[in-house]
Amino acid sequence: MSEIKLERKISLLQATAINMTDMVGIGPFVVLSVVAEIMNGPWFLYAWVAGALLSMVDGMVWSQLGATYPLAGGSYNFLKDGYGGKWGKLMSFLFVWQTMIQAPLVIASAAIGFSQYFNYITPLSKYESKLLSGSVVILIVTLLYRKIEAIGKISVLLWVGVLVTMAWIIGGGLLHGNFLEPIKHINDGLTVNHAFAAAIGFASVKTVYSYLGYYNVCHLGGEIINPQKNIPRSMFISIGGIAVLYLLMNISVASVLPIKQIQQSKFVVSLFVQTIAGPTFATIATILILWVAFASVFSATLGYSRIPFAAAQDGAFFKIFAKLHPTKHFPYVSLLFLGAVAFVFSLLFKLKEVIDAILAMRILIQFIAQAIGLLLLVKRKGKAHFAWRMPLYPIPAIVAILFWAFIFYSTGVKMMLGGLTVIGLGLVAYFIKEKVTANE
Template sequence: MSGTPPPAGGFVRRIGLFQATAINMSQMCGIGPFVTIPLMVAAFGGPQAVIGFVAGAILALADGLIWAELGASLPGSGGSYVYLRQAFQYRTGRLMPFLFVWTAMLFIPLAMSTGVVGFVQYLGYLAPDLGKTAGDLIGLGIIAFVVLLLWRGVENIARITVVMWVVMIASVALVTVAAATDFSPHLAFKYPSDAFELTSSHFWIGFAAGLTIGIYDYLGYNTAAYMGAEIKDPGRTLPRSIIHSVFGIMVIYLLLQIGTLGVIDWTRMLDPNDIASSSVASAVLEKAWGKGAADVVTVLILVTAFASVFTGLLGGSRVPYDAARDKVFFRSYAKLHPKHRFPMLGLLTMGVVTAVGFMIGRHTDLTTLIQLLTTVMVIVQALAQILAVTVLRKRQPGLRRPYRMWLYPLPSLIALVGWLTIYGYADKNSPGRHPIEWSLAWVALGCVAFVLWARFERVWPFGPREIREEFLDDYPGESSVETLPGG
């Protein structure tokens, strides 16, 4: 997260194109597709829900090209943290990277809480008599267990990640193959009469909801960019890994979505009392291959959900730690456990927020949880990065850009329209939940926290601005640091 190019004895550039693409795809395809297919069908009101996954892929690709240019030209460790710091340091000092960390401490654990909600949903297939309270307690217990495992330090993360990837691929493959063996085109392509009424406001509200769910399922296409200091030839590897992972996951999702709709009548997914609404993959396996096969795949999905929460909290807990170590966040988050050397406060904070998000998702609905995490993410990360590309082209024209966005600024405009559509329709798609207002309140609270922190640390606007143009020379070059008066 420090954002600096790898110094001697620091990070080693050992991750190639295949590994970077696998990292992205592993993060993209966790529990998401197994729990969102019914949500997508509900948003569109029929099997035309496939549109949502295609629209999500277009937005992910357009936004991914933004990540590609920024990651190729600023190949440090930290992703958005680095890009926002480099682009906006000239006028607002450390405000934007601080706000990114502040919002990440909300949207990262909220994303993890969706995995726990999905875990309990699929557990309900194996234990159909599982009550609401029992499900709540099991979910909270899973979160506590993950924190406990991470509290003792982790020695074999690479092996755990590989196991998660293998189980995830096995789960998706088995569901897709099972769907193909019992596929009915009549079910998959029988659309309601008003399915494509583009002049109807109902269609566009459903489209916005589907786009939100779609981009949630694609989140992770940028994971390798956070490891920029460890990527071999990042100018070529990062753009290609992003593009390959988006197209690869799009094919997987379309096969999974169309296959599921060809086995399960979409109206079953709208019935809250039908197992297809909460555990649609299990329903597919049961209909195609029987209850025994469905039980086995359900267990694999539970493992996938648990592993995604485990690795997500592992990485998420490092975000405030690295920022605090770089003196861009509260100092208390820079403390490590004296024995196991992990960030204690970051892990505890993320664990608590995950638990709160899980309870929100359980006692509202999963769609509301997805709306909350995407609206928080849109303001500081998505929209700010679109602006960052243009700002850096103007502020640092001499910056080495091994990859320049195709058809600039068209991808930026497509991403802008997509993110604004998600944000603008958020309240309509979560009536009474007010995700827009909550996201604005969280960012406003972050601004207050920044002012208090900046006052204590005596940085802009209460001290000088430190301009660090460390990527102007070929990496891994030396940083160029200039201290300017505040104000």
């Protein structure tokens, strides 16, 4: 019997659709008002620019690694090869360890956001909201329980819904608002000082959350057609496209609603549509936003399910996660496990807690350590080793490290300690695993 393997069936269009649907989840709709409140002025647009710049420079790190190591699991492979030997084993294990916690948190955050925004259509009790968010996770796992080519087609369909929603919001501002006003007044009352830098830091924690997912294609590296070209292309198309859409959406909303109203509304985009077109169209817009949130959970769950699978196949994680479905050829054990944990998280936590926890938990290993790993890998193997090379190396990688360190600090002491605690527990688990393995 031939060995069951992942199949390269995802095209550039589908890879871009998967990335963009992951990026434009419920995030930009629920954090828009939070960012405006933190910045407390028309210059809140700068926080969205900061998120785009960080995504672009970090995307270069991911592109150089993803194009060279187009395998399932993304960062697991990058960290293992970047650090090499025992350090590579440790860093890749820590990444999988944190993924088993933070991946379900990401999935749960989108499901909780879905439930939260649904309240605009019909108010839900606390328990009804939890039931809805849990149901979203179950439906996502059900849809993903199929062959990858079918998933690629579903992703494109969901992506179309994302683009239609964003186009409607932006078009509404162009037709009914004074679209250039927010840009003309972006610097009104602005003083660049320590307080502004602190505000940018806190606000960027929220905007960066809304950009996360530009690297999702790397987790699916073993299923991408022509990965050396399509992995970098899909990332930069996704980041550039989403940055433009986010800025235009924020400008559009600010061209119709006063800043105070933006800061105070939990359903700011629905309120925006209600202002320009009435309550019926606001309800339709809310349904489209829920479509976008659902698409994001779908895409994120797809990518994350490949990480424990890749580690298990490599012998660095529990063997059961290495199983592929006998006929549909996808890592079904990994998918079901992450879905089950995400279901529990969706019932336990609030959205605000989850957003900060996601970033604090991921930054040190998945972003900072990965960028350092790239620098070490280039030093060991030379630039010619890589299938794609970032321009102006190593400047983008160093800038990404500094950016991420600033964002980590901005998550606050409680979240920083939480992230370090997860790493500490991961170290304990790693050394226990190594000792058990050595005694076998």
